[in-house]
Amino acid sequence: MDLKYNERGLIPAIVQDEASGEVLMMAWMNAESLRLTQQTGEVHFWSRSRQELWRKGETSGNVLYLRQIRADCDADVLLLQVEASGPACHTGARSCFFQELEDIDEA
Amino acid sequence: MDLKYNERGLIPAIVQDEASGEVLMMAWMNAESLRLTQQTGEVHFWSRSRQELWRKGETSGNVLYLRQIRADCDADVLLLQVEASGPACHTGARSCFFQELEDIDEA
Numbered sequence: 001m002d003l004k005y006n007e008r009g010l011i012p013a014i015v016q017d018e019a020s021g022e023v024l025m026m027a028w029m030n031a032e033s034l035r036l037t038q039q040t041g042e043v044h045f046w047s048r049s050r051q052e053l054w055r056k057g058e059t060s061g062n063v064l065y066l067r068q069i070r071a072d073c074d075a076d077v078l079l080l081q082v083e084a085s086g087p088a089c090h091t092g093a094r095s096c097f098f099q100e101l102e103d104i105d106e107a
Numbered sequence: 108m109d110l111k112y113n114e115r116g117l118i119p120a121i122v123q124d125e126a127s128g129e130v131l132m133m134a135w136m137n138a139e140s141l142r143l144t145q146q147t148g149e150v151h152f153w154s155r156s157r158q159e160l161w162r163k164g165e166t167s168g169n170v171l172y173l174r175q176i177r178a179d180c181d182a183d184v185l186l187l188q189v190e191a192s193g194p195a196c197h198t199g200a201r202s203c204f205f206q207e208l209e210d211i212d213e214a
Contacts, residue, residue, distance in 0.1 A: 012133065014121055014130060016130055020128075021127075021129070022128070023121060023123055026121060068207065069207070070205070071204070071206045072132065073196050073200070073205070074203075078208070079130055079204040096181075096184075097177040097186040098177070098180070100175065100177055101176040101178055
């Protein structure tokens with residue numbers, strides 16, 4: 001089975017803390033960031049806003065160490081089990097998912 | 108903060124089993140499926156392949172009961188905590204993420 005990248009050559013990557021099971025973040029990978037992640041053991045993404053490869057932690061120091069990658073049944077989503085060396089979120093939160101939906105204006 | 112839907116009006120929704128912490132699946136929601144999910148307490152998605160609203164379990168009976176919704180720091184990804192009434196995957200697996208990446212041809 002081949003991985004299915006979208007029309008922009010990207011695949012969503014969900015990051016889960018291997019020890020706690022907490023979902024830390026979701027970002028996007030292209031084939032090159034996946035290759036670098038597997039090769040180096042440190043999670044790399046593709047930044048859609050900056051249009052560049054992005055080694056998680058390259059500025060913050062909060063690296064994500066890869067433990068396992070799984071694909072879903074359609075092979076169009078990845079789930080990465082990691083060990084996080086620090087907060088995954090740029091806000092300093094451990095996980096990016098710290099906002100309950102009630103706090104968000106859905107209008 | 109407003110939720111940020113993509114150019115097709117969709118937002119990725121990661122589904123996690125509230126009790127076990129297992130990540131079960133990822134699918135896409137539009138504003139209407141989110142509204143129905145909150146209103147009924149049963150998770151609804153938008154099927155990109157069928158281009159229609161999709162109440163998870165409507166054919167399989169394996170409904171996902173909503174417990175909590177969180178958004179990430181950018182408000183462009185949702186994380187749903189659920190109670191699953193059966194296997195989340197159409198293959199009969201509890202989670203869609205049953206394939207380690209080594210099993211997938213990345214060429």
